[in-house]
Amino acid sequence: MKRIAVFTSGGDAPGMNACIRAVVRACVHFNVEIYGIHGGYQGMIENNIRPMTTNSVANIIQYGGTILKTARSKDFMTPKGRKIAYDNLKHHNIDGLVCIGGNGTYTGAMTFEQEFGIPSIGCPGTIDNDLFGTDYTIGYDTAINTAVDAIDKIRDTADAHNRVFFIEVMGRHSGHIALYAGIAGGAEGIFIPEKEHEFEDVCKIYEKKSRTKQFSIFVVAEGETDGHAFDIAKRFQEKFPDTDSRVTVLGHIQRGGKPSANDRILASRLGAHAVKALLEGKRNMAVGVINNEVSFTPFETAIFHKKSINENLWIMNDIITS
Numbered sequence: 001m002k003r004i005a006v007f008t009s010g011g012d013a014p015g016m017n018a019c020i021r022a023v024v025r026a027c028v029h030f031n032v033e034i035y036g037i038h039g040g041y042q043g044m045i046e047n048n049i050r051p052m053t054t055n056s057v058a059n060i061i062q063y064g065g066t067i068l069k070t071a072r073s074k075d076f077m078t079p080k081g082r083k084i085a086y087d088n089l090k091h092h093n094i095d096g097l098v099c100i101g102g103n104g105t106y107t108g109a110m111t112f113e114q115e116f117g118i119p120s121i122g123c124p125g126t127i128d129n130d131l132f133g134t135d136y137t138i139g140y141d142t143a144i145n146t147a148v149d150a151i152d153k154i155r156d157t158a159d160a161h162n163r164v165f166f167i168e169v170m171g172r173h174s175g176h177i178a179l180y181a182g183i184a185g186g187a188e189g190i191f192i193p194e195k196e197h198e199f200e201d202v203c204k205i206y207e208k209k210s211r212t213k214q215f216s217i218f219v220v221a222e223g224e225t226d227g228h229a230f231d232i233a234k235r236f237q238e239k240f241p242d243t244d245s246r247v248t249v250l251g252h253i254q255r256g257g258k259p260s261a262n263d264r265i266l267a268s269r270l271g272a273h274a275v276k277a278l279l280e281g282k283r284n285m286a287v288g289v290i291n292n293e294v295s296f297t298p299f300e301t302a303i304f305h306k307k308s309i310n311e312n313l314w315i316m317n318d319i320i321t322s
């Protein structure tokens, strides 16, 4: 393998830059040429492919976002788009890919490999932490710290007004962010799609509590099956008309900002191992960290297996909040 290309795809996540940096620096170390594809799969189709050097990634480890930009490409979902992308890669003599992103990114890489035989290694880059084959994804640690910082601030005003707050955090189909941010933020209740009957449970706890503390914080995952934070807050207000409730949707603030030290280390580790893996002949796999050891999972497994939430944490939180 003489020439590798790296790209970011799907929702950006803090630490993607650290991962790009590690990929580029590892390629330089192993004497492999490295190209950057700008704008994810869409950039591959639009031939937005340029050589990178060690200097291209100087002074980026501390920044959120991605210097290579990202996109959710509809064109790449079509055979025609993928053929154009393949022709562009061949034009640049690219032999292998490192893709940084989530489930959709892995699906694109797997399909591409099946159709055109281009080997890929995927690095898990998503704040949602919803990828099977790794304990943590790049961006998750920063996102939960951002959410906890926001919860702490909301707690001040909730306390001052004796209000009940429903705080919605990201997680399109998963409750990993809500669970961690909820526990670390001291929430009285957490709503996640992996669990049922949280509303009833929360109401029971709320009813039986001797209200020495007048305010409450509830954290709701964006993907909660009972509805969004606004829906749940409405039901709660109807059930407890004397409460004064408010909703805050944290939204994309969770995707930005300086990556945490943990995310920078994870991203560096996974980026470097992705390159090493390609050079050792691995393909069609996602790199991850399980029990603090680097491990590889076939794309097919990473894509189709759902990563469960940490049950022990859920049980522990039940004990300390009820």
Ligand code: F6P
Pocket: 011, 102, 126, 127, 128, 170, 171, 172, 222, 255
């Ligand atoms: O997958 C990461 C994520 O931030 C999800 O938590 C969220 O549902 C989604 O991306 C939002 O995507 P977009 O920025 O395209 O609206």
